[in-house]
Amino acid sequence: MVEKPPTTPKPDRAVPSETIAAIATASGRGGVGIVRLSGRTIGAYAQALCGKLPVPRVATLVDFLAADDSLLDTGLILYFPAPYSFTGEDVIELHGHGGPMVLQLLLSRCLDLGARLAEPGEFTRRAFLNGKLDLAQAEAVADLIDASTVAAARSAVRSLHGDFSREIHFLLDQLTELRALTEATLDFPDEEIDFLEAADAFGRLDRLQARLASVRDRAHQGRLLQSGLHVVIVGQPNVGKSSLLNRLAGDELAIVTPIAGTTRDVVRGSLQIEGIPLHVIDTAGLRETNDEVERIGIERTWREIERADVVLLLVDARVGVTPADAEIIARLAPGIVRITVCNKADLAGCPVARSQTRDGVEIRLSAKTGEGIGLLRDELLRIAGWHPAEDVFIARERHLRALADTGNHIGMARAQLPQLELFAEELRLAQRALSSITGEFTADDLLGEIFGRFCIGK
Structure with a gap:
């Protein structure tokens, strides 16, 4: 069973009293x-379903019974008494044969007995409300399920087991200690204490900012893994x-021919570089055209460009950037990351290389032979902010925003x-921003949005 970090307080929120039920395994x-x-x-419920309450934490073979005592299925029942369960409440699991109709019969029987069908993420939400998980750990449950790479799964496990939360609580403890010293000085203004020197305020802030920067870096990479x-x-x-x-x-995802305009629509491919998807x-090639199908493809191209993190502007190394390419560059949104890729270096007779130009990064390569592809992969990793690390934890956009807000308030405090x-007020705001990650200061509507994205039964 996953254990929460020892410093995580139980949220001050009401926990629903109804019994909830759901199929916890995938459909099919x-x-x-x-x-x-x-x-x-x-x-x-256990008495009605199988005639007895089984021994806690022991898989017991039973017959699952309908209302008229007819047999629904034969399987295992597991009983986890509160508070030593995933949700912190009494939990039972009915392990039956994995046919959709069998599971629906078992679920319908539970609902007939008075249980309510669980909402998406409601089991994990109750674990949070009962103090079994903090909010960062609860979100890591969904991230682990959704992980598309090995690196993302490992990072989600680290967050689920509290690595991210422990870092947040360490920072919170340092903020709390500095706030306490500040408040004590404000309460006793006549004391002849040089607060800045006695409390090492600048040194504490420097150490806080350094630790926060490390956490943000690891969280940013975890966000990329997701x-x-x-x-x-x-x-x-x-x-x-x-x-x-x-x-x-x-x-071979895309058709390759020497005929211009072969690609009429967007073609998508997914790959991994160092665990980052x-x-x-x-x-479609960007040009003026009277072909209606190609024109639609070009419109879709510009829509994809608006959503891009990185744009690879591909040019012929024998020609370089043409006026038509310059028109493409002029239409790109300000601030978008662009790499100019000079393809067909083998035909141009020039070596593959990465160079820094006035307009940004330029990479010469040959897509046909594969020479220089490694340079492009390395550049994409550099843009992503990747670095080799085994202590990355999965993170979400709201976590990154909260960490950024914390850093801003610490900077303002200094x-x-x-x-x-004013120093004490900025520390308080920094503490509040940081606490939102673990759920100590989180609005109920945000909780509904977070847990509403979980699957039913989790």
Whole structure:
């Protein structure tokens, strides 16, 4: 069973009293399927379903009975008494045969007995409300289920077991200690204490900012493991966009011919570089055309560009950036990350290389031979902010925003010194922003949004 960090306080929120039930295994056929119930009157359900309340934490073979005592299925029942369960309430799990109809019969029987069908994420939400998990850990449950790479799964496990939360609580403890010293000085203004020197205020703030920067860096990489990087390949027709997509993906995803305008619509490929998912999109060549199908493809290309994290502008190394390419660059949104990729270096007779130009990074390569592809992969990792680390934890956009807000308030606190009243207020705001990550200061509507994205039965 997952244990919460020892410093996590129990949220001050009401916990629903109804018994909830749901199928906890994926839809479709399987060898075993599970129906899960959680609530405060579980004993009555066990008695009605199988005639007895089983020994806690022991898998017991039973017959699952209908209302008229006819046999619904034969399987295992597991009983987890409160508070030593995932939700912190009494929980029973019915392990039956994994056919959809069998599980629906078991679930319907539980609902007939008075249970309510669980909402998406409601079991995990009750675990949070009962103090079994903090909010960061609860979110890691969904992240673990949704992990698309090994690195993302391992990072989600670290967050689920409290690594991220422990870092947050360490920072909170340091903020609390500094706030306490500040408040004590404000309460006794006549004391001849040089607060800045005695409390080592600047040194404490420096250490806080350094630790916070480390946490933000690891959380940012964890965010990339979850969402990946959206890369769009653009350029004139017949410069090798489809060849580059195929080379990056390691598969023949796009049709490659010497005929300009072969790609009429966007083609998507997914790959991993050092555990980070890359969603690479090959697009129609950007040019003026009277072909209606190609024109629609070009419109879709510009829509993809608007959503991109990185744009690869592909040009022919024998020609370089043309006026038509310059028009593409002029239409790109300000601040978008762009890499100019000079393809067909083998035909141009120039070596593969990465160079820094006035307009940004330029990489010469050959999509046909594969030379220089490693340079492009390394550049994408650099843009993503990747670094080799085994202590990355999964994070979400709201976590990154909260960490950024915390850093801003700590910076403002330093600027307020020696005005201790303003200094103390900025520390309080920093503490509040940081506490929102673990759920100590989180609005109920945000909780509904977070848990509403979970699957039913989790």
